[in-house]
Amino acid sequence: MTAGISTDRQQPARSSEPVPFLDISGATADVVAEVRLGWDEVLRTGQYVGGAAVTRFEQEWAQYCGTDFAVGVANGTDALHLAMRALGIGPGDEVIVPANTFVATAEAVVLAGGVPRFADVDDGTLLLTAETIKAAVTPATKAVAVVHLYGQLPDMTAISQICEELGLILIEDAAQAQGATWDGKKAGSFGAVGCFSFYPGKNLGAFGDAGAVVTSDPKLTDLMLSIRDHGRMQSAGGHYSHGVLGMNSRLDGVQAVVLSAKLRHLDEWNQQRRALMATYRELIDPERAKLVEQLEDGEGVHHLAVVQVDQRDRVRELLAERGIGTGIHYPVPCHVMGPYAQYADGPLPVAEAAAARQLSLPMFPHLSQDDARRVAEGLNEVLAELDR
Known part of the structure; x- marks a missing residue:
């Protein structure tokens, strides 16, 4: 039994x-008073883009992640794109990307001028491994974009080692992993860059887009500070000195206020997610549903609670009839999508099989334990019904 979680089936009648x-309304309610105070300050100063609030959040986020610097940008896709540009990814450079990820990971490689080199994933975690990376490497491979999907890190000890051995730049796509760790070290602090x-809807989420x-x-x-601001080189002459090809991807002050306020709750919210995931693991029938595995040296933050089931779409319909919402992450592997199929050079069986079976269960920090039990038991009932 997991400490602090009751598994007594004799529960009061449920809602x-x-x-x-x-x-996300519960998380908003937790911070709304502090956000209003911060927004009043932004209104007073007029620092809507950049400014003191952004600098403060950048310092807080770097400290939280265990890095020296953080560069706020407009969104997570820009974070990946801008970082790859800064790392020198360009025409002809391959970047290994897991086929099982949100499309933004591959998209950023192409936007930077590179070539996504798709790799398969582990059957238990559905994440990259050192072995799947090594199998995908070619003489043109320059970097690896490791995705901490669902809020869990893969074996970063082995992956860091294989990248060092092969001379590959390690890029972390940590969009879903704010606060997750491997061997006590935070997501974002392993590679040359960590992108958020x-x-x-993220574990640490703004009131709009941000990254x-x-x-x-x-x-x-x-x-990166220069690229995000139209390539301006402040040290070389100021506002109209554009030393590199840039883009417009600056973090808004109003979003920085929200992020600073929410950051103070992040560890508590992540712990609530862990408790909910423990309930799912304890109650969901492992013979009928396969929850994504958590590696022993990692501590996930469970942005998503993903389970693999047969007849996924029918399961989802039957859960909806019981009033249980679900999601799908992700139904189409990147290497078979129209814009990216040209970069694929063969099947990736684990990612392809998982795409048809993945189902995301309710997961947010203010979900009650009672509702988590209802979800788990509803899933068990639906799967048993389909077996019959």
Whole structure:
């Protein structure tokens, strides 16, 4: 039994209210008073883009992640794109990308001028491994974009070692992993860069789009600060000195206020997610549903609670009839999508099989344990019904 979690089946009558897949209203309520105070300050100063609030959050986020620097940007896709540009990814450079990820990972490689080199994933974690990376490497491979999907890190000890052995740049796509660790070390602090999305539904979410890149390389930081601001080189002459090809991807002050306020709750919210995931692991029938594995040296933050089931779409329909919301992450592997199929050079069987079976269960920090039990038991009932 997991400490602090009751598994007694003799529970009081449960609510018949629907269980949503995601509800961020509780997190908003936790921070709304502090956010209003911060927004008042932004209104007073007029620092809507950049400014003191952004600088403060960048410092807080770097410290949290265990890096020296953080560069706030407009969104998570820009974080990846901008970081790859700064790392020198360009025409002809291959970047290994897991086929099982949100499309933004591959998209950023192409936007930077590189070539996504798709790799398969582990059957238990559905994440990259050192072995699947090594199998995908070619003489043109320059970097690896490791995705901490669902809020869990793969074996970063082995992956860091294989990247060092092969001379590959390690890029972390940590969009879903704010606060997750491997061997006690935070997501984002392993590679040359760690790239984050703060989309509203993320574990640390803004009130709109936002993102950041963390690193401990001062030269890389300066370059990213320039690229995000139209290539301006402040040290070389100021506002109209454009030393590199840039883009417009600056973090808004109002979003930085939200992120600073929410950051103070992040560890507590992540712990609530872990408790919910423990309930799912304890109650869901492992003979009928396969929950994504958590590696022993990792501590996940469970942005998503993903289970593999047969007849996934029918299961989802039957759960909806019981008032239980679900999601699918992700139904189409990147290497078979129209814009990216040209970069594929063969089947990736684990990612392809998982795409048809993945189902995401309700997961957000203010979900009650009672509702988590209802979800688990509802899933067991649906799967048993389909077996019959």
